[in-house]
Amino acid sequence: MDSKSEGEDRPWQSYHTAYTNAKAGMEGVDKEKVQKVVYEMSKGSKYFENEQRKEAYIKQKIENLGQQRAKLTDKDIAHFQKIAEKKIVELEASRDLTKTWLHTDMDAFYAAVEILDNPSLKGKPLAVGGMSMICTASYEARKFGVRAAMPGFIARKLCPDLIFVPTNFDKYTHFSELTRKVFGRYDPNFIATSLDEAYLNVTEVWSERGLSGEEVAAELRGAIYDETGLTCSVGVAPNRMLAKVCSDINKPNGQFILPNDRGAVMTFISSLPIRKIGGIGKVTEYLLRDVLGITTCDDMLKNSALVCALFSDLSSDFFLSVGLGIGGTHTPENRMRKSISTERTFTATSDTILLFQKLADIAETLSSDMQKENLWGRNLTLKLKTSSFEVRTRAVSLQKYISSKEEILTHATNLLKAELPLSLRLMGLRMSQFRDEDKHCSVDPTQKTLSEFILSGSSHSKEYDSRDISSENSDFLLEDKNLSELDGTREKEHRCLISEPESSSKREELGDSSSGKDTNGTCGGNANCEIQWVDGYICSKCGIELPSGFEEERREHADYHLAQFLQQEEKTHVARDKVYHKLEHSSPKSKRQKASLHGGKFIPIDAFFTKGKKNL
DNA sequence: GGGTTTCGTTGAC
DNA sequence: TTCCAGTCAACGAAACCC
Numbered sequence: 001m002d003s004k005s006e007g008e009d010r011p012w013q014s015y016h017t018a019y020t021n022a023k024a025g026m027e028g029v030d031k032e033k034v035q036k037v038v039y040e041m042s043k044g045s046k047y048f049e050n051e052q053r054k055e056a057y058i059k060q061k062i063e064n065l066g067q068q069r070a071k072l073t074d075k076d077i078a079h080f081q082k083i084a085e086k087k088i089v090e091l092e093a094s095r096d097l098t099k100t101w102l103h104t105d106m107d108a109f110y111a112a113v114e115i116l117d118n119p120s121l122k123g124k125p126l127a128v129g130g131m132s133m134i135c136t137a138s139y140e141a142r143k144f145g146v147r148a149a150m151p152g153f154i155a156r157k158l159c160p161d162l163i164f165v166p167t168n169f170d171k172y173t174h175f176s177e178l179t180r181k182v183f184g185r186y187d188p189n190f191i192a193t194s195l196d197e198a199y200l201n202v203t204e205v206w207s208e209r210g211l212s213g214e215e216v217a218a219e220l221r222g223a224i225y226d227e228t229g230l231t232c233s234v235g236v237a238p239n240r241m242l243a244k245v246c247s248d249i250n251k252p253n254g255q256f257i258l259p260n261d262r263g264a265v266m267t268f269i270s271s272l273p274i275r276k277i278g279g280i281g282k283v284t285e286y287l288l289r290d291v292l293g294i295t296t297c298d299d300m301l302k303n304s305a306l307v308c309a310l311f312s313d314l315s316s317d318f319f320l321s322v323g324l325g326i327g328g329t330h331t332p333e334n335r336m337r338k339s340i341s342t343e344r345t346f347t348a349t350s351d352t353i354l355l356f357q358k359l360a361d362i363a364e365t366l367s368s369d370m371q372k373e374n375l376w377g378r379n380l381t382l383k384l385k386t387s388s389f390e391v392r393t394r395a396v397s398l399q400k401y402i403s404s405k406e407e408i409l410t411h412a413t414n415l416l417k418a419e420l421p422l423s424l425r426l427m428g429l430r431m432s433q434f435r436d437e438d439k440h441c442s443v444d445p446t447q448k449t450l451s452e453f454i455l456s457g458s459s460h461s462k463e464y465d466s467r468d469i470s471s472e473n474s475d476f477l478l479e480d481k482n483l484s485e486l487d488g489t490r491e492k493e494h495r496c497l498i499s500e501p502e503s504s505s506k507r508e509e510l511g512d513s514s515s516g517k518d519t520n521g522t523c524g525g526n527a528n529c530e531i532q533w534v535d536g537y538i539c540s541k542c543g544i545e546l547p548s549g550f551e552e553e554r555r556e557h558a559d560y561h562l563a564q565f566l567q568q569e570e571k572t573h574v575a576r577d578k579v580y581h582k583l584e585h586s587s588p589k590s591k592r593q594k595a596s597l598h599g600g601k602f603i604p605i606d607a608f609f610t611k612g613k614k615n616l
Numbered sequence: 617g618g619g620t621t622t623c624g625t626t627g628a629c
Numbered sequence: 630t631t632c633c634a635g636t637c638a639a640c641g642a643a644a645c646c647c
Contacts (some may be wrong), residue, residue: 047633057625133634135629148629151633194629279639281627314640335638343635389633395622428635465617 035144050389067444084304241327343428376401377431385426
């Protein structure tokens, strides 16, 4: 078949941005018609153009991986065959068939809750969400090709009678809690992965009560229905990976049980499309299919040598375990939240004032969310989506943990400033690297002890970020014994040296140009900055104790205060031109910025998979 | 050269 | 009329730092 001419006749066929893989309830959908509508409504838009760029990028990845594959010699393949066989033996030895896992998935959860709340919606095509995006579609709506993650205006085109209901997460949370009460009776340590999905280790119930997998699943589904009025689908299998696949088989309101038997697992997995496995999405599916011809889990094993040759250790381990039907069987330890974020989409704008206003709103939301959970973080990431849908993230690691709106906004503003001018349609902020609650420490985790501080000779380096002294939470440097003795007065003096926030690059430049100190350890003779050694060894500015023998260290310390002083000066624009003449060469923009698909340069595929080649 | 940080990507719901 | 989300985690590579 001439795919080129086909592509020209039916361009929508090559536009498989979304909605191409069947979801439950979409079996009878006219896929081509849906694809055509989506294509027609998207074509020419900036979103569409960006999707085209992404598609091209994936194609490039496929091509590059194909070239890597072509370079493999017979010797290489024999080598990786041995590696693969070893891995398979190890994985097989780790296979655990003694556990029984159950995965539950509520049927069209948000839509079902809305129908329960308003029974007149029953039997009608319903979408939960808005014109820009819908979260869930009822089974009646799915018959038209409407589904989650589809923009509302396209959904309406597919189904003109579609009823839209706005999301109401309080309602969904309430019903989710009801389901979790039921789950808790079967496994007190159940793992909830979202409001409507959970994994339960039912090994105990199964054996203690002498119930079969079928019986446990049926009983649980009955209990959920009795206590919520909602239906769910259940999968039972020897591990979580398989249980999840199983819960999708007889959706909605059904169940599927896979026995704890190796033969049954291998039969089940052999013809299973890899896309059914959690963790394998569109890109991985195409990559494996187009480069290695892998479409089923069994194909993973058949191509194990190539899988090991072309992918990283972690990836190949995962792919081979997929081929063997091996998944997680132990309940993971209590997993702590690792990040918290908030983002907002708005009408694209390049109005700086408006953008900073929105950033302030987002910072406020993030701060409020963090405070609700008593979180303090030191890694702030700004996410931007330009009007052409290009996504950028810019991050900064701070020297202390923060959580207030003001502090978040200060750092977020610096990050945004470095990117402007820009027309944006989305901004978001994410905080990570949380303070360890157990330790209850708010000191700078990257901070050096006093001796390290002195020995490093970098008193003006980024480790000593003067910005961060400015908050109320000024436990700054208290880790050091000497400084922990600082009383309130000295801390106050510390704060007196605070200048307006500056970019780190500016501070670094400052350090470089702070050599105008004199040998007495005073700051260039300027009375405002001059330090005295009280009692012969205590810094009059901050209280640091440095005995008289430490002349070099004293000079370094004076240097630090000079840097602080100059920052203060900079605030009043006195010394700016003299001191910061090199600033323009050190803006955050000059930092590394990877070539992305949006820059017209593709990241070579070998950049993604070099680790996989390390055994060559 | 190894550890850390930053950034982009992928995937799930 | 409305015109493609929000949140979280993980991985991997390159840059950065020492």
